[in-house]
Amino acid sequence: MADAKITACLLGVVVAFLSCAEATNYTVGGSEGWNIPSSAGAYSDWASQHTFEVGDVLVFDFDSSNNDVADVTKEDYDACNTDSPFTVLSTSPANYSLDTAGDYYFLCTTAGHCSQGQKLAITVTEPPSGPTSSPPGSPPPPSPTTGATTSLSSVSSSLGVARLVLLMSILMGLLSQLFS
Ligand SMILES: [Cu+2]
Numbered sequence: 001m002a003d004a005k006i007t008a009c010l011l012g013v014v015v016a017f018l019s020c021a022e023a024t025n026y027t028v029g030g031s032e033g034w035n036i037p038s039s040a041g042a043y044s045d046w047a048s049q050h051t052f053e054v055g056d057v058l059v060f061d062f063d064s065s066n067n068d069v070a071d072v073t074k075e076d077y078d079a080c081n082t083d084s085p086f087t088v089l090s091t092s093p094a095n096y097s098l099d100t101a102g103d104y105y106f107l108c109t110t111a112g113h114c115s116q117g118q119k120l121a122i123t124v125t126e127p128p129s130g131p132t133s134s135p136p137g138s139p140p141p142p143s144p145t146t147g148a149t150t151s152l153s154s155v156s157s158s159l160g161v162a163r164l165v166l167l168m169s170i171l172m173g174l175l176s177q178l179f180s
Contacts, residue, residue, distance in 0.1 A: 040117035077105035
């Protein structure tokens with residue numbers, strides 16, 4: 001019985017380890033959701049508490065009758081200009097997939113909401129499990145640290161494989177002891 005428990009624990013460790021590489025859904029603003037925040041810096045604070053990687057998804061949860069979410073340029077983000085968004089998502093919850101590395105800017109296009117702090121800027125990096133290949137001909141992501149990010153990704157990827165091999169050897173050793 002004890003052996004079965006140990007095996008179950010070990011399997012749990014492996015599952016937790018492997019799930020590190022999976023995409024994450026982030027509900028913007030946490031339980032507060034996406035609306036005029038109580039403090040103007042609320043979404044900056046929220047963003048600073050998370051690390052966003054390619055493949056992750058932002059979930060905007062808001063009252064659709066009075067809000068939406070639009071991705072915009074940095075200039076429009078800074079100026080709260082709602083006239084030329086790339087896309088506007090007006091049905092909640094709105095999922096926004098972070099498909100490429102770079103900087104992303106969002107705001108609510110309802111008059112006055114952005115200037116009261118309903119705006120979000122985030123930086124998305126390549127996941128450590130390896131860079132996703134960009135389609136040929138597409139411009140590189142607007143990041144001044146592309147070179148450094150890529151080499152770091154390679155290092156992290158090698159480390160990840162080494163960790164996995166180590167973990168598996170430990171696991172095999174323990175299992176062979178259990179069943180000997
Ligand atoms: Cu709004």
